Amino acid sequence: MFHIGRLSTVDLDEDITPEEDAVRSKPKEIPHNEKLLSLKYESLDYDNIENHLFLEEERRMGHMSFRCLEISRWVICGLIGVLTGLIACFIDIVVEKLAGVKYVVVKKSIDKNTEIGGMCISLILWAALNSAFVMVGAIIVAFFEPIAAGSGIPQIKCYLNGVKVPRVVRLKTLMVKVCGVICSVAGGLAVGKEGPMIHSGAVVAAGVSQGRSTSLKKDFKIFEYFRRDTEKRDFVSAGAAAGVSAAFGAPVGGVLFSLEEGASFWNQLLTWRIFFASMISTFTLNFVLSIYHKKTGELSSPGLINFGSFDLKYNIYEIPLFIVMGAIAYGCVNQMVSRRYVHRPCLQVMEAMLVAAVTATVSFAMIYFSNDCQPLETQKSSEDYSLQGFCADGEYSAMATAFFNTPERSVRSLFHSPAGTYKLETLGCFTLVYFFLACWTYGLTVSAGVFIPSLLIGAAWGRLFGIMLPYIALNPSVFTDPGKYALMGAAAQLGGIVRMTLSLTVILVEATGNVTYGLPIMLVLMTAKIVGDYFIEGLYDVHIKLQSVPFLHWDAPATSHSLTAREVMSSPVTCFNRVEKVGTIVDVLSNTSTNHNGFPVIIQTPGKLCGLILRSQLIVLLKHKVFVERARSRLRQRKLQLKDFRDAYPRFPPIQSIHVSQDERECMMDLTEFMNPTPYTVPQDTSLPRVFKLFRALGLRHLVVVDDDNRVIGLVTRKDLARYHLGKHGLEELHLAHT
Amino acid sequence: MFHIGRLSTVDLDEDITPEEDAVRSKPKEIPHNEKLLSLKYESLDYDNIENHLFLEEERRMGHMSFRCLEISRWVICGLIGVLTGLIACFIDIVVEKLAGVKYVVVKKSIDKNTEIGGMCISLILWAALNSAFVMVGAIIVAFFEPIAAGSGIPQIKCYLNGVKVPRVVRLKTLMVKVCGVICSVAGGLAVGKEGPMIHSGAVVAAGVSQGRSTSLKKDFKIFEYFRRDTEKRDFVSAGAAAGVSAAFGAPVGGVLFSLEEGASFWNQLLTWRIFFASMISTFTLNFVLSIYHKKTGELSSPGLINFGSFDLKYNIYEIPLFIVMGAIAYGCVNQMVSRRYVHRPCLQVMEAMLVAAVTATVSFAMIYFSNDCQPLETQKSSEDYSLQGFCADGEYSAMATAFFNTPERSVRSLFHSPAGTYKLETLGCFTLVYFFLACWTYGLTVSAGVFIPSLLIGAAWGRLFGIMLPYIALNPSVFTDPGKYALMGAAAQLGGIVRMTLSLTVILVEATGNVTYGLPIMLVLMTAKIVGDYFIEGLYDVHIKLQSVPFLHWDAPATSHSLTAREVMSSPVTCFNRVEKVGTIVDVLSNTSTNHNGFPVIIQTPGKLCGLILRSQLIVLLKHKVFVERARSRLRQRKLQLKDFRDAYPRFPPIQSIHVSQDERECMMDLTEFMNPTPYTVPQDTSLPRVFKLFRALGLRHLVVVDDDNRVIGLVTRKDLARYHLGKHGLEELHLAHT
Structure with missing residues (x-):
């Protein structure tokens, strides 16, 4: 009943040739629609193509070769960790330097011009500096690599889920990302540098593990064994984990992030390697920063953001309060998502500059008009939180402290400043404006x-909550410390926006360094997720849906047992014979309306399945002209090796770029040696959850549906499974679209 | 070439009827041989049997029912956490009370009798008290439930791996385990109470999740949906995690332990629930203990053992030293494993008592003959580590502190006591004797x-190492604190013995509360594992091998690509027809020589596969006499429901207990409704790693091998895959044995 008579599943090829790439610097305009499922995304194949070539190689390899491969994997993970850590250091140090210069200039100007007219000059100076930084950041993103916009976490989520997002793990993206983050943070925008670290780590991993850079046209001829989706995806998991680890000083949180988002098949050794990369990454950051801060060997900054250690105890009766905080934190997503999209790069740059200028102006106004001056002695912390602002000597301005600092420092100040540091009104204004x-x-x-602004907003209203509690409580003396409410508010807000659960709990526990806070943080995050999911999905999920990505969740929808493979699959399927005419192959591949990526290979007469071959393989075969002539003058095909396939990976040329002459069209191609002879199959009566489980557990790309006689009757791909989801009115089906 | 012409795979039924159970109080004498693979172990089935009954039920269930089920799962996990935490509290408090009484009695006696003759009386008193405790502990284990011996971790590892170890998750086992642990720890043996917590948690989970106790013959009629292997195993994972969490105050470590040992298929929601159980467990323990210690709400003891927080910094040049420590820590396993086995229960009890007496005597002698008296003021810690022993007033005996304390306190003392607390000779003697x-x-x-003794030995020689360093170093002033070497020694020793990696790192990091120690601990554990694996496998793995358990590792052996399903599978396979004669079924099930557990169901004429049915299902069908008479007088079979199968789970009666009359033997049984109509299949040319991956990722029990025409030609079970392992001379094959 859910079966729609569409012709066939199309697993569209979105590989872009370098030529196409060059002319296409702005993103395709996709009609965003969350009721559609785009066909433009290719899937990654987590299943090994165990064809003759592969098996031959594996059988030739001895015990020692496998050990060497294993050692290479560890070396790569170590490299990923070191490089990710260094990138984090680089970002941190450059931002600090740039922001330092900016603050000094602005502060000097303020100190010089204390009268109103002078104030305007300072304000304009500040706004101009911010806009300049942001302009640079916006220009490189808008004009050179639009995919580097945002945090990149939704894209990495999709990649780890098994969707090939174009250009997401390229060197150029990394460059733009790093420079862009530096500019936007130094430009004083309400943003953080933690999210992009995850993307950066993933790109590093994708680059290092392949032993070459296609962008730089440099092939080091190493790690060639790892040039396939299976291996690459494992390394990208490690890179993402290393990124989380460097961002938050949370190596275990990093591992859990990768596992939560990606690896459905848990492998002990793989996880252990991911953990190694995470550890090395946080250690590198820690070590380099400790040298930079001239406290060599002290290892006191394991992440880009450190919450400082929480020694406060909480009482069991505070847990319900924390849970209440979790329940009120879902608000932001709607506002964030409802932002209209500006599509022309020039306008995008202008808009970014405008926001930077407004941010500076608003901050300035807030500092100027608030008179929350506090005596300096209440500030006992050794760190330089306090800023004088427009206060008298010996005092500092709480508002200036909240606005003029880096957001990381503001968060820490909200967590750890003693009670009474912030006035109610100051915090209230700050929360609203910053929101x-x-x-x-x-x-x-x-x-x-989006991590740091979320944490900051959450910490601000959490502290507000903590400050207000004594006024409404029966026994005010027990609510003396608003710091822990700031922490819970931060957790709630972050959880309400990103809706991560397990990994976020661990990240926050690691960042606070106090395991007893685990339970309340977990309860807060759970509440935030449950309440939030009732209204709207998490920020990342909304984005993934808006992009119409065929994202596979962990399980099939609960009520989908009524569907079977027969109803879910695409049919009819284009199949090839074991020995197929070159012309037929070229025609099928060139047919843009049915842009298939995987083709079952059958034995002609009874139509029985005997293998599966991918478009990318056929492309390589055509390119190398692996033909058997009809006249059988050359009896053997040209011998291809695995190396030829690996060299072409991952940017296989499109079929249009391969010239096949009329004579060659009459030749035959023997696919036996190249096809995967034992593709996974399911009978047509298999229930959807069962198909889903097989598909997800093994990370498949194509699953052949066969009848009782082993004849191909359909093909299940990612889109066929991602179509079904549980809506408000039961099981719903998304439509497929060629957008 | 590896194919041995054995008749068929036998997946032996080892279900024990209550009657058998009663007469069999001592363990079967199994000829331990690590080159064999025992056939006596049944496998757990992680694959749902999606037969008509199941699908009908699922299709009937609405969205709300699934939500209720999900809530039940959370409730169960919460219960598991609370109960596991309470058990940990109970053990902790009772041990403390008993040990307290014992210490008071012995100390009084020592204080009274200071001359040599009186000393003997004190010694005898001490030895007698210890022996008495240990006797009780040994008697209940040896005579009532031998499977409760040891830590239970190897058994839980097997269970999570998918092997049904008989009687391992029963209420009786839990009772004996808890009492046994209390007795042996209170009896002063060199053992810990942490390992058994993992087993206890698992039993709690298996009990709670089924909503009934077969031992107590009490069925609460709840949670009936969870009465199958799939669900039960998930809960047991949560229980094991809760146990780890309570033992070490390491909820994340607990989750990773469960995942490392068990769940090959990572599911986000499941992991989240496991984490919840862990959190609740450590929280319960913490909360109850804080009430017990009259510091309500302070939450300062998250686990049975707490390392105290490590604030020491380490330097990067110390890391190689740590790694060296890791490399020298594998020694213990050989000694432990080479222990001969005493099999008669009486002798076992006597031996345990002897060890207890010897332990007391040796400790006493060590305290008496050592004169490592230290002035009390060097001991700054607030905890009562110091014991006067035979020292003058105002001094305390370091040896007495090491021996007379609970091992947990000794470990903490070794970690945190300031430099100079222990003399070289004291520590040396202690290490050797305790080892x-x-x-x-x-x-x-x-x-x-075995966790605590390992930690203690490691901490002792680690501290020894730390004390000796200044003597051999060029610059002694940098090695001022031996405490961190004690920590690394403890990690190395524990890692060298149990060879856990990821989870142990996280457990130790959580127990020390200092994330910067993550990298060195990880490197130490890795070194310990790599060096140790070169000589002998880990303690748990050796035990699993000695028991000939068909344990599946994470991947197939690296060099096994040359094997295909055809060579690995068992054949010929006993198959049934869709409508089969009752007599045939009874005969096949009764045939003890081919004690199959799973039978493919075929369509007679072409022999095509159409389903798979389990022995347990057939037993239930026979018991309920679900027959179609030949004469077709009753056209419909008696209707069976899923409930009937769930009620019989997990202790299905043996075929011998089911009486089938001669008339009934002539009836037919229609299996269509009960068989799994879509079992997973592989073609016969599939390589072993591919078969392995499918089998492991989905947690299968039977995998049908079919030919091109979908005809059954073989069956792959756990034993067929576990047989192959990588030995010193390449791929080796274990033999199957009916032991």
Whole structure:
């Protein structure tokens, strides 16, 4: 009943040739629609193509070769960790330097011009500096690599899920991302540099593990064994974990992030390697920063953001309060998502500059008009949180402290400042203003993360909550410390926006360094997720849906047992014979209306399945002209090796770029040696959850549906499974679209 | 070439009827041989049997029912956490009370009798008290439930791996385990109470999740949906995690332990629930203990063992030293494993008592003959580590502190006591003596863990190493604190013995509360594992091998690509027709020589596969006499429901207990409705790694091998895959044995 008579599943080829690539610097305009499922995304194949060539190679390899491969994997993971850590250091140090210069200039100007007219000059100076930084950041993103916009976490989620997002793990993307983050953070936008670290780590991993850079046209001729989706995806998991680890000083959280988002098949050794990359990454960051801060060997900054250690105890009766906080934190997503999209790069840059200028102006106004001056002695912390602002000597301005600092420092100040540091009104104003700034900033065409603004907003209203508690409580003396409410508010807000659960709990526990906070943080995040999911999905999921990505969740929808493979599969399927005419193959591949990526190979007469071959393989075969002539003058085909396939990976040329002459069209191609002779199959009566489980557990790309006689009757791909989801009215089906 | 012409795979039924159970109180004498693979172990089935009954039920269930089920799962996990935490509290408090009483009695006696003759009386009193405790512990284990001996971790590893170890998750086992642990720890043996917590948690989970106790003959009629292997195993994972969490205050470590040992298929929601159980468990323990210690709400003891927080910094040049420590830590396993096995229960009890007496005597002698008296003021810690022993007033005996304390306190003292607390000779003696005691104690018929003695030995020689460093270093001033070497020694020793990696790192990091120690601990554990694996496998793995358990590792052996399903599978396979004669079924099930557990169902004429049915299902069908008479007088079979199968789970009666009359033998049975109509299949040319991956990722029990025409030609079970392993001379094959 859910079966729609469409012709066939199309697993569209979106490989872009370098030529196409060059002319296409702005993103395709996709009609965003969450009721559609785009066909433009290719899937990654987590299943090994165990064809003759592969098996031959594996059988030739001895015990020692496998050990060497294993050692290479460890070396690569170590490299990923070191490089990711160094990138994090680079970002951190450059941002600090740039922001330092900016602050010094602005502060000097303020100190010089204390009268109103002078104030305007300072304000304009500040706004201009910010806009300049942001302009640079926006220009490189908008004009050179639009995929580097935002945090990149939704894209990495998709990649780890098994969807090939174009250009997401390229060197150029990394470059733009790193420079973009530096510019937008130094430009004082309400953004963080943590999210982009995850993307950066993933790109590093994808680059290092392949032993070459296609962008730089440099092939080191190493790690060739790892040039396939299976291996690459494992390394990208490690890279993402290393990124999380460097961002938050949370190596275990990093591992769990990768596992939560990606690896459905848990492998002990793989996880262990991911953990190694994470550890090395946080250690590198820690070590380099400790040298930079001239405290060599002290290892006190394991991540880009450190919450400082929480020694506060909480009481069991505070847990319900924490849970209440979790329940009120879902608000931001709507605002963030409802941002309209500006599509022309020039306008995007202008908009980013405008936001930067407004941010500076608003901050300035807030500092100027608030008079929350506190005596300096209440500030006992050794760190330089306090800023004098427009206060008298010996005092500092709480508002200036909240606005003029880097957001990381503001978060820490909100967590750890003693009670009484912030006035109610100051915090209230700050929360509101920062909330609107963050929502406006989100979605700008700059590289920036949403973690830190979320934490800051959450910490601010959490502290507000903590400050107000004594006024309404029966026994005010027990609510003396608003710091832990700031922490819970931060957790709730972040959880309400990104809806990560397991990994976020561990990340926050690792960042606070206090395991007893685990349970309340977990309860807060769970509440935030449950309540939030009732209204709208998480920010990343909404984005994935808006992009119409065929994203596979962990399980099939609960009520989908009524569907079987027969109803889910695409049919009829284009099949090839074991020995097929070259012309037929070229015609099928060139047919843009049915742009298949996988073809079952059958034995002609009874139509029985005997293998599966991919478009990319056929392309390589055509390119190398692996033909048997009809006249059988050359009896043997040209011998191809696995190396030829690996060299072409991952940017296989499109069929249009391969010239096949009329004579060659009459030749035959013997696919026996290249096809996967034992593709996974399911009978047609298999229930959808069962198909789903097989598909997801093994990370498949194509699953052949056969009848009782082993004849091909359909093919299940990612889109066929991602179509079904549980809506408000039971099982719903998305439509497929060629957008 | 590896194919041995054996008749068929036998997946032996080892279900024990209550009657058998009663007469069999001592363990079967199994000829331990690590070159064999026992056939006595049944496998767990992680694959749902999606037969008509199941699908009908699922299709009937609405969206809300699935939500209720999900809530039940959470409730169960919460219950598991609470109960596991309470058990940990119970053990902790009772041990403390008993040990307290014992110490008071012995100390009084020592204080009274200071002359030599009186000393003997004190010694005898001490030895007698210890022996008495250990006797009780040994008797209940040896006579009532031998499977409760040891830590239970190898058994839980097997269970999570998918092997049904008989009687391992029963209520009786839990009872014996808890009492046994209390007795052996209170009896002063060189054992810990942490390992058994993991087993206890698992039993709690298996009990709670089924909503009934077969031992107590009490069925609460709840959670009936969860009465199958798939669900039960998930809950047991949660229980094991909760156990780890309570033992070490390491909820994340607990989750990773469960995942490392069990779940090959990572499911986000499941992991989240496991984490929840872990969190609740450590929280319960913490909360109850804080009430017990009259510091309500302070939450300062998250686990049975707490390392105390490590604030020491380490330097990067110390890491190679740590790695060296890791490399020298594999020694203990050989000694432990080489213990001969005493099989008669009486002798086992006597041996345990002997060890207890010897332990007391040796400790006493060591305290008496050492004169490592230290002034009390060097001991700054607030905890009562110091014991006067035979020292003058105002001093305390370091040896007495090491021996007379609970091992948990001794470990903490070794980690945190300031430099100079222990003399070289004291530590040296202690390490040696404790090492031999621990090795002798290991393998006694008592419930006890190996974690704490390993930690203690490691901490002792680690501290020794740390104390000796300044003597050999060029610049002694940098090695001022031996405490961190004690930690690394403890990690190395534990890693060298149990060879856990990921989870152990996280457990230790959580127990020390310092994430910067993550990298060195990880490197130490890796070194310990790599060096150790070169000589002998880990303690748990050796035990699993000695028991000939068909344990599936994460991947197929690297060099096994040359094998295909055809060579690996068992054939010929006993198949049934869709409508089969009752007599045939009874005969096949009764045939003890081919004690199959799973039978493909075929369509007679072409022999095509159409389903798979399990022995347990057939037993239930026979018991309920679900027959179609030949004469077709009753056209419809008696309707069976899923409930009938669930009620019989997991202790299905043996075929011998089912009476089938001669008339009934002539009836027919229609299996269509009960068989799994879509079993997973592979073609016969599939390589072993591919078969392995499918089998492992989906947690299968039977995998049908079919030919091109979908005809059954073989069956792959766990034993067929576990047989192959990588030995010193390449791929080796274990033999199957009916032991």
